[in-house]
Amino acid sequence: MALVMTEKLGTHEFAAVRADFPLLARNVRDGRPLVYLDSAATAQKPEVVIDAEQDFYLHHNAAVHRGAHQLAEEATELFERARESVAALVGADPGEIVWTGNATGAINVLAHAIGHASLGRGGAAAQRFALAPGDEVVVTGAEHHSNLIPWQELCARTGATLRWIPVSDEGRILTNRLEDIVTDRCRVLAFTHASNVTGAVTPVAPFVARAHDVGALTVLDACQSVPNLPVDLHALGVDFAVFSGHKMLGPTGVGALYGRRELLEALPPANYGGLMVEVVTMESATYSMPPQRFEAGTQMVAQAVGMGAAAEYLRELGMDAVAEHERGITGRLLGGIAELDGVRVIGPTTSDQRLAVVSFVVDGVHAHDVGQLLDDAGVAVRVGHHCAQPLHRRFGIAATARASASVYTNEADVDTFLEALGRVRGFFGVSDRTAVAR
Amino acid sequence: MALVMTEKLGTHEFAAVRADFPLLARNVRDGRPLVYLDSAATAQKPEVVIDAEQDFYLHHNAAVHRGAHQLAEEATELFERARESVAALVGADPGEIVWTGNATGAINVLAHAIGHASLGRGGAAAQRFALAPGDEVVVTGAEHHSNLIPWQELCARTGATLRWIPVSDEGRILTNRLEDIVTDRCRVLAFTHASNVTGAVTPVAPFVARAHDVGALTVLDACQSVPNLPVDLHALGVDFAVFSGHKMLGPTGVGALYGRRELLEALPPANYGGLMVEVVTMESATYSMPPQRFEAGTQMVAQAVGMGAAAEYLRELGMDAVAEHERGITGRLLGGIAELDGVRVIGPTTSDQRLAVVSFVVDGVHAHDVGQLLDDAGVAVRVGHHCAQPLHRRFGIAATARASASVYTNEADVDTFLEALGRVRGFFGVSDRTAVAR
Amino acid sequence: MTVSAMEQLYQQLILDHARAPHGHGLVPAPDGDAVGESFAVNPTCGDEVRLRVALRLDDGRPVVDSVCWEGQGCSISRASLSVLTELADGQDAATVGARIESFRTLMHLRGGGLEPELEDELGDAMAFAGVAKYPARIKCALLGWMALRDALTKVGVHPEGTE
Amino acid sequence: MTVSAMEQLYQQLILDHARAPHGHGLVPAPDGDAVGESFAVNPTCGDEVRLRVALRLDDGRPVVDSVCWEGQGCSISRASLSVLTELADGQDAATVGARIESFRTLMHLRGGGLEPELEDELGDAMAFAGVAKYPARIKCALLGWMALRDALTKVGVHPEGTE
């Protein structure tokens, strides 16, 4: 497909988008066409992304930022251009984008750096990040383990206290609790932009406003928002943000930490090694300027180049159009599920402020058994707690099944899914309708 | 080329190997054929590696270890099979191989974990790793920054003291100093298996023996050895080891931490997030068993699969044959350089216990200028301190040029390099021979 | 074909056991029995099981008096717990240990058959043979068996084989 | 062709300056001058330069009395330091600041020409035009100029433009 710059692609154009993703042509179980509804776990890759990574190895592979030879120049240029593409997608400056292995790695870089500042590393400038007993870190009850456990552990190491903002029965973070939970003691407020379970999109403004009032740093988990919504980090006003390449149509093995320039300049490194230092003696080392300060060792160059290609691909589609397309999918998913007996959605039941990430339980059938039957119909969904056990516990369940969409998902995918889902209770003999033959 | 299992490939077979590396067919500067002598920085990739990564995206891409659908099963199987391949290459059990972003990341995982143990994390089992004032960490004067700065910083955080074993004029680590420098206070002895500057191979046995005597943990930087020598970690008897995918013909963005099973089981995690935990509440989490405990978040699956393919490729060549082939290259490099006036090798000048990694200075010409002229002749070498400033300072120099080989390097590469190197001093007008025309 | 693949995995015996599992609910052990308790988590899904084994001595040989458990899980794991309860109750500990190992062997068979004696030994548990084709479900089927092994270890019975 | 690409980069003027650079060696500043000193590292290679600028007031306007430096580096960086010494000595600080910016512009030109007035202003420094084609060498050529800018800042002269 030749992509054209457009504000909004219609159903027809999105049908063409699908052809860009070679894996979607696969057949699974007994030759059934694949229906991939597990994009919130990891997205499939368009040809341009696969080609970008491959082209790097075939033509330009070299160590970046150090070589004096032509390949090294080319590799460096591609690597830094990719940083520009990713920055442009999320409304950041290239110097504010740090490459990491994934979003989890990005949060850990930040938590390690804060931990190091708390132990006195990084000089006077870093002291603004230091945590001590009496300080608080606040998260929400909707977080992915990756935006929870690093903070739990940072608190355990520094003596700070972890608090969290609870979630409503509909799966919305209770922003009306911000005022009483985020107090002057709060130093870091880390929250998800969109839940990978409920699909609920968080209104960022009140979080940023409250953090500003109390002088806390904001950390946005943008893993699910960046692939599916227009995201402008400068406009949102958060201090830090993280996201993964593999969820935004990019390669595995690459992600990003965004930090406001001024903050990255004051933050001590998290990982140490080659390429993040300037003058090194056996006794000590001086650190490079960001973003290099946070990029120790030989980087995931081919993957960064692939993530840059994914960012360009999404920019060409237009994130408004992507969001609009996925809103249509969300509506169809929610509408279809509402018509099935004994299937209950965990999360908002309307498409408003919500992603096409729909988790549900089937009465009397365990999520894994639901997933197995769907898999047998060629439909790939995720089952389990989706790395959000506390959120599941909040709803009194151990596991859900989750259907999630991306730019390439179409209505036929949804329909095949709904059809198979409608057969689940019958197969397991728990239908409360009149005998559904097995 | 169809690879055949063989104990030893001759020159002829290695000529065929070269055809497996598509990038080597490239032309650079004014259409000159590329002579790639920068493999110690990063190696080129054989087609099987590029294909393995691409095939993953085209046919099997999915999140591993969690999905119930067929793609997830396939992806998980490929991912774990890759771990087996890498383990087999280095004489380890699969469960002892932790995926990391690169070797630097692997050292940092270990240093973070020890740091966490030192702050009381990881329970009683982890206390054996805890460092405190009075404890010592010992490295060598030959280390890459990646095996130096993480230890400097760990010492700064814990109050332990960093010491180091010096290097001889020939670039050999002075093993006769082990006894006086590695004492009962030593808790960690981290040393390189082969220097990325001098090419000198470290005799591992006396290090392991001394560490054993004093009860210190050994950490082997196997970055340069794994791609070029037979390495059997069980036989070497080290406690931990690290290496990178991109240097052993594998993709960028992946590396490995090896740890003896018993140690990995006692070590607390370094990074936290999805997939490295079992039971998670808002207050705390229990950790998975290794290696998963150290693999937080969505892994670099495609790259791990590629690294597995690289390990299989090397195993098919046979590491004895690889070492033998490269010994030939080393001899030709050293012999050729010895015949040039005003060129001095930094490191051993014979092929014994030495890799085809040859750093040198040209009298009167800065390394970067040397590299530029070589680049103009199509020859890619590395210039600078190669992330080993203290070692360079030891030799009283700021920068060297470095030619380094891999399985695909041939004699013609060396000859083109030597021919161009022979023209350097003339070009810069510093020849002490009779007028060499510019 | 669909139905057949799913029916092969979810044999009627499995569905029946899952719906009305044996041993479900923790009950006090008979007086005088040694009691081993264990807790197991399937990290893939977060499902948990707490299992209790009561052991008596019969002619000096340890014999499993009863197995009971509670927890949540999928139909495979519940049915598997149910079947193992039946297979363990009243058997001497050595036999139970052997069955645990046989069941593990069954789960790691990919194609290829089990030796006939092992098939006999496993009885109803052979209904889980289809699980081996779905790697993500093997942990479901094994969850209870591993909990049983762990509980036995707690009362000094060490089934052979290593994990 | 080879010779020509290399000769374009390493102009004779550059080689000559590199061999016998001006301003090499730190000397005491003239009495009464304000002295700004800076230290710069090229992170790519580890080369370092320490640079000292001496400033006097001439009719109330700051004028660069002299520039001197020490450190190690490649021929490009040494020649660049040498040329900037010549171009800065005796010039008023504003002119020097403008030249620093012009040189930065020259280094970041990739193809395309410089405006003629800037070319005039840069004089001998135009010999470094070929460097812009080799991204890895731009830092070499800029090292001294950035050190000069930094040293000027230390004595209160803030050349326009931001890094």
Ligand SMILES: Cc1ncc(COP(=O)(O)O)c(C=O)c1O
């Ligand atoms: C000896 C040695 N150790 C460590 C490293 C770091 O490896 P990486 O940059 O892949 O993390 C390198 C290479 O850069 C090396 O040569």
Ligand SMILES: Cc1ncc(COP(=O)(O)O)c(C=O)c1O
């Ligand atoms: C909301 C959210 N946060 C964080 C993560 C962690 O991302 P990754 O596994 O790519 O590090 C995920 C996905 O797994 C997610 O959905």
Ligand code: FES
């Ligand atoms: S899905 Fe949890 S035990 Fe089967």
Ligand code: FES
């Ligand atoms: S190579 Fe160091 S300044 Fe040019």
